[in-house]
Amino acid sequence: MQINTVSTQPIDGQKPGTSGLRKQTSVFMQPHFLENFIQAIWTGIGGVAGKTLVLGGDGRHFNEQASQVVLRMAAAGGAAKVIVGQNALLSTPAASNLIRKRKADGGIILSASHNPGGPNGDFGVKYNTANGGPAPESVTSKIYEATKTLTEYQIVESQDIDLSTVGETKLGETVIEVVDPVTDYAELMADLFDFDAIKALFAGGFRMRFDAMHAVTGPYATAILEDTLGAAKGSVINAVPSTDFGGGHPDPNPIWTKPLVDEMFSETAPDFGAASDGDGDRNMILGRGIYVTPSDSLAAIAANATLAPAYAGGLAGVARSMPTSRALDRVADKLGIACFETPTGWKFFGNLLDAGKATLCGEESAGTGSDHVREKDGLWAVLFWLNILAKRGVSMQQLMAEHWAEYGRNFYSRHDYEGVDAEAANALMDDLRARLGTLAGTSPSGLEIESADEFAYDDPVDGSRTEAQGLRVHFADGARLVFRLSGTGTVGATLRVYMEALATDGFDRDPQEVLAPVIAAAEELAQIKARTGRDAPDVIT
Structure with a gap:
């Protein structure tokens, strides 16, 4: 050699x-x-x-x-x-x-x-x-x-x-x-979930559609969902991995999986829909006539976690990234367990999982996981949902309606401005950062600001501190606004604006309508249009 x-x-x-x-x-x-x-x-x-x-x-x-x-x-x-x-x-x-x-x-x-x-x-x-x-x-x-x-x-x-x-x-x-590549992973999933219950669900006529997006999850989903659990052949679509993902964008959100979303909101929709991304670590969850945000999906999984064999003993704790909605916090509070708020990036969950402080964790960017591995896991989330639905015996719409009735609904949305001039994006963040200390008590677009800060994280396991992780604006009515520059793009900068508002009734409203005052406050505070030249976000999820 x-x-x-x-x-x-x-x-x-x-x-x-x-x-x-x-x-x-x-x-x-x-x-x-x-x-x-x-x-x-x-x-x-x-x-x-x-x-x-x-x-x-x-x-x-x-x-x-x-x-x-x-x-x-x-x-x-x-x-x-x-x-x-x-x-x-x-x-x-x-x-x-x-x-x-x-x-x-x-x-x-x-x-x-x-x-x-x-x-x-x-x-x-x-x-x-x-x-x-x-x-x-x-x-x-x-x-x-x-x-x-x-x-x-x-x-x-x-x-x-x-x-x-x-x-x-x-x-x-x-x-x-x-x-x-599939064998060891499939064996792990069989150890975590009640495969017999899921098989019975499919045997009873339950229908699903899984969009693998011409990405790596195709072989995994076909082997587990169709070959092992008995989902009908063809339940997994776009199942053959492609070097260019079939010319598509392998991001599981309603924008890039529009055919799946259209099918799930049609008169002939299956009972359950899902998608995963390029490398299989992200997920999107839908029911007939309903899209479940990643934040709500994480909260609902936590609330129903003991229905899966591997989690039957309860959760040690849960964790979410800072921009993720606080729906998980409300579940954790009722369960009497800790809810950790970390910076964006799966590596920050690692210490909590290794130390046994958290069992489930997730991000608003379609990543959900647990202590079974140390990455987010798209197909794991899909199987968890199937396990829950098999045990609960209700539709996705009914399950989420019952969840919101018990915990309230955190209406939530993320607006992405992609490929923004990096200098302009940084100037926007710098200007807003400089004004954080003066915002409390002001009322942009009629919403009173209770507090504003820049998020920093003190790791409870190793004591390390991570700073400059996003700008937060908290409103007196419980609404929240977060500004971040994403590190996952390769051209220019991606400005991400996260908005949420808590409601205790009226759960069937359009999130963009509910969040309209928060969206207006974001524009007034950051002057996004003037600074970026963008009239609207590139992607809304």
Whole structure:
């Protein structure tokens, strides 16, 4: 085996975000770009000699080529073993499960999650640690520092490894084990949920539609929902992964899954609808004639969690990201358990899950999960809902109506302004940040502001502090407004504005109508139109 040492130099723009490093695919395909970042990961984690890694991705353009690079660089670094999904495919939650089940030292996940794929789309690389979760900032900061001082990387010279056949081979002294990407994950789901109850639900004529969005979840959903649980053939649509996600946008929200939403609101709608994203960690939940927001989905799962076998003993606690609606808080209060509010980014849930302080957690951006892995998990959320519906014996509409009657409804919406000029977006945030201390007692658009601040998080497990995590405005009537700049885009800046208002009746109203005063207050406070030149959000969810 010949190991080549390749001279290189630092490349700007390789600072990992909340979910690894994401760039346009063409950037990752530039000479040395991927190799530099992988070498920086090896340096940041103290090398890979003697270690076992998990490797897989969502199948987007450049996934197979990038996998071969990672394998050759792992072998050059002296890795003992790399466990890789067949055809280089692994959903993000399945990768997390494999890391934990096989007691690997970490893993490389090749994905840009819900971002578009293809030659003109996006690509991403994320390192997960031995607990199966995204690397914490203590690790990503070391990786970033390594990117700034690289002068060379090592890579084995070899033919591509055959990743189409399950089994073991060797690259030098490194064992390459190709595994079926679905098997271990499917076994985990069977341990968590009442599959017999779900089978009976389908046997009784229950119909569902799952949109895999031409992404990695297709094989998982087909194997579990149709082949194992008995959902009718064709219940899973867009089930074959595609390098460009069928030309679509693999983000499970009502905008990008419009055909599914239209079907769920039609006269012939199935009983249940769902979708998942590019790498399988996000979800969208619908019933006949109803869209359930991710915030409400998280709250309803928490309220009904003991109906699933793995959670029958109750929840240790729950956690949500700060921008997520406070519907979960109300459930936690009634259950008498802690509800933690964290910054956006799944890595912040890791400490709470590892310490046993939280069992369920979720984000408004369609991510829901539990302590079964250390990633959000789209198909897990779908199976949890099926378990709940099978046990409750009610429709989605009835279940949510009963939930809101008991807890109230947090009407909620997120407005995304995508590809905004970064300088303009930062100026908007800086100006609003400077005025936070003067806002209490003022009444933009007739809503009295009770308090305003910039969210900072003190981790109750390790004592670390994370600052500058979003601007919050709390109104006297219980409404809330949050401004954040997202780190998941690859072009310009994405300004996200989150709005919620609590109601104790009138639950069937249009959220945008209920939230109209909060939306108007957001415009008055931030002057979004004047500063960004945008008359309306690009995406409303």
